Amino acid sequence: MRVNISRRRIKDPFVKKVEELSGQNLLACYQCGKCSAGCPAVSQMDILPNQIIRLAQLGLKEELLESKAIWVCASCMTCNTRCPKGINIAEVIEAVRLILLRKSKDHLIVKELSAEERAQVPPIALISSMRKFTS
Amino acid sequence: MKISYYPGCTLKNNAKNFEDSTLCAMKQLGVEVEELSRWNCCGTVYSLATDDLMHHLAPIRNLIRVKEAGSDSVMTLCAMCYNTLKRADERIKNDPESLERINEFMYLEKTEYKGDVKVLHLLELLRDEVTFEKIAEKVKNPLKNLKVANYYGCFLVRPRGIGLPGEDVENPTIMEKFMSLLGADAVDFPYKTECCGAYQTVDKPEIVAERTNQILTSAQKQGAEVVVVSCPLCAFNLDRRQEETVQLYPEFKNMPVLYFTQLLALALGCGEEALGFDLNYIDPKPVLKEKGLI
Ligand code: SF4
Ligand code: SF4
Numbered sequence: 471m472r473v474n475i476s477r478r479r480i481k482d483p484f485v486k487k488v489e490e491l492s493g494q495n496l497l498a499c500y501q502c503g504k505c506s507a508g509c510p511a512v513s514q515m516d517i518l519p520n521q522i523i524r525l526a527q528l529g530l531k532e533e534l535l536e537s538k539a540i541w542v543c544a545s546c547m548t549c550n551t552r553c554p555k556g557i558n559i560a561e562v563i564e565a566v567r568l569i570l571l572r573k574s575k576d577h578l579i580v581k582e583l584s585a586e587e588r589a590q591v592p593p594i595a596l597i598s599s600m601r602k603f604t605s
Numbered sequence: 606m607k608i609s610y611y612p613g614c615t616l617k618n619n620a621k622n623f624e625d626s627t628l629c630a631m632k633q634l635g636v637e638v639e640e641l642s643r644w645n646c647c648g649t650v651y652s653l654a655t656d657d658l659m660h661h662l663a664p665i666r667n668l669i670r671v672k673e674a675g676s677d678s679v680m681t682l683c684a685m686c687y688n689t690l691k692r693a694d695e696r697i698k699n700d701p702e703s704l705e706r707i708n709e710f711m712y713l714e715k716t717e718y719k720g721d722v723k724v725l726h727l728l729e730l731l732r733d734e735v736t737f738e739k740i741a742e743k744v745k746n747p748l749k750n751l752k753v754a755n756y757y758g759c760f761l762v763r764p765r766g767i768g769l770p771g772e773d774v775e776n777p778t779i780m781e782k783f784m785s786l787l788g789a790d791a792v793d794f795p796y797k798t799e800c801c802g803a804y805q806t807v808d809k810p811e812i813v814a815e816r817t818n819q820i821l822t823s824a825q826k827q828g829a830e831v832v833v834v835s836c837p838l839c840a841f842n843l844d845r846r847q848e849e850t851v852q853l854y855p856e857f858k859n860m861p862v863l864y865f866t867q868l869l870a871l872a873l874g875c876g877e878e879a880l881g882f883d884l885n886y887i888d889p890k891p892v893l894k895e896k897g898l899i
């Protein structure tokens with residue numbers, strides 16, 4: 471992947487927004503990769519949890535907002551409990567999702583689910599996926 | 606002993622067997638369980654965004670209901686309810702400004718919340734209040750020779766400080782101890798705290814099928830005959846999604862997944878109605894019959 475980094479992007483309000491919403495200091499991450507090593511979802515991800523943090527540090531907004539990985543994360547908290555720098559990676563990913571969701575860009579379109587699919591899953595599944603994937 | 610009980614939505618339908626088996630077991634153990642007369646959905650997941658106070662209202666309202674029931678602690682069975690209620694309480698307890706804003710928002714509530722309700726998970730209550738020794742004395746039908754793998758998933762153990770007190774976040778052992786006490790052979794396996802895919806089950810069931818294949822195959826490799834869980838979402842994913850798992854991974858072998866309380870109730874001599882095996886997708890009865898347990 472070819473990336474262009476610039477001071478302008480690092481100073482993009484997007485970076486500040488992610489830090490604010492997640493309550494995390496992105497620059498604390500030194501890219502050890504431990505979060506990605508333990509993440510159960512990596513096989514389905516296009517970019518890994520440590521790369522999500524890196525892209526956020528550098529203000530590479532489009533790459534993050536268009537990634538599939540942010541929707542594959544299940545907020546399982548494994549990365550959070552293992553990060554040697556105490557960064558809550560799941561919170562950072564939630565912040566990126568929220569930046570999209572708050573523009574009313576729902577990821578899960580409930581009415582596209584068939585009546586059968588809706589009836590099959592228990593309330594706990596439907597409610598949690600709506601909480602995570604809709605605004 | 607009497608305890609306030611918050612069931613949560615799924616325990617009233619798909620996971621009715623989780624509730625019924627618990628209520629019967631608690632009766633056998635002499636614990637009076639009192640369901641809150643009013644409660645609402647906790648929201649299922651704790652809101653991770655710093656500015657999102659709104660989603661903490663649902664769990665906090667339930668904690669107000671506990672106070673109104675004259676209690677200072679509440680028991681949960683569902684691991685997700687446990688996590689959401691406990692984290693919301695922790696969050697506002699440590700943040701007086703949020704606490705004030707939440708109380709202001711809920712000005713119609715007659716009771717003010719002060720971070721003064723303790724959220725307990727059933728396992729914790731059994732260990733610390735009822736005590737494992739006393740439970741062992743009440744076992745009528747020891748689960749002899751049954752090889753049980755204990756699946757904790759995420760929310761019973763993570764994050765640190767919220768998960769079950771006294772348990773190692775990477776290697777919890779309370780369920781293994783519990784199953785041994787009921788007479789079963791507790792099987793340890795490396796996937797016991799690995800996520801089942803959670804809410805991805807709604808629109809990406811193939812993710813869950815991949816996890817179910819890994820988690821259950823790992824338990825089988827360690828010799829497990831059944832897996833027990835404490836979360837209705839884990840139960841749905843590991844049990845019901847075996848249908849999709851077999852389709853995607855033909856070498857996968859089905860295995861029963863139960864609530865740990867179903868085995869508790871069975872060991873304490875509860876009847877078929879309380880055990881609710883008809884709600885389990887993969888029928889656990891053949892293996893339980895083979896062991897002479899039913
Ligand atoms: S574990 Fe923490 S420090 Fe290491 S790469 Fe991940 S976020 Fe960065
Ligand atoms: S919270 Fe998300 S990123 Fe972190 S380990 Fe779990 S699935 Fe991976």
